[in-house]
Amino acid sequence: MSVLLEVKNLNVNLDGEKILENLSFQVKQGEILTILGPNGAGKSVLLRTLLGLLPYEGTINWRQKSRIGYLPQGLTQLKLKDFPLTVQDFFALKNPVPKTEEAVKYLSLVGLEKSILRKNAGSLSGGQFQRMLVAWVLVSRPEVIFFDEPTTGVDIGGGETIYSLLRNIWERGKLTIFLVTHDLSIVYEHSTNVLCLNRKGHHCFGAPKEMLNAKTLKNVFGKEIKLYEHSQH
Incomplete structure (x- = not known):
């Protein structure tokens, strides 16, 4: 698969506060990138920056023009x-x-x-x-879809249904999906790569089985996290 997006040394400051620092990663066409991290780690800020909605320093290089769909978190939280x-x-x-x-x-x-x-x-x-x-x-x-917490306000069973639905749509259309979520339990089943962010500027990037271990999760979330791996479909 060809590289769709390459990010190098990305820095984002909002109102004098450093949100993202020296962030580098790449996404290939047809991948599902899950972005994990605690509240305030900059996950939604990253999506908005990649969409060109926020100022930044560093390099964001979209290798090809793509039609992008965006489902922001605020829309899913509307009453x-x-x-x-x-x-x-x-x-x-x-x-x-x-x-x-x-x-x-x-x-x-x-x-x-x-x-x-x-x-x-x-x-x-x-x-x-x-x-x-x-x-x-x-x-x-x-051709590219940004989903920011797509299961907000949905119960656990409904959330799993939504994630399975997104996976099925991805498999049919070979879309590239950027997914922000707090739900660690679905990461193995629905991601090709994971980008972890935390409030201290720590980040990691790679395949779920490589990134999601006890040490990394503690660094990201600041506490012990239990991860239950779902079986693959």
């Missing part, structure tokens, strides 16, 4: 009651507006029926809402 829109109205916020048959195609891909288009987004369950958001991102046919 459903604050959504006075039907699902079809929500899809119409995209630019360009997707055709109804395209929306139906991607809703079906995430396990939702056409009839959900007429429902108010605020009436959906947490799991349905997250699936709808995934379809909303996919309808633009991105």
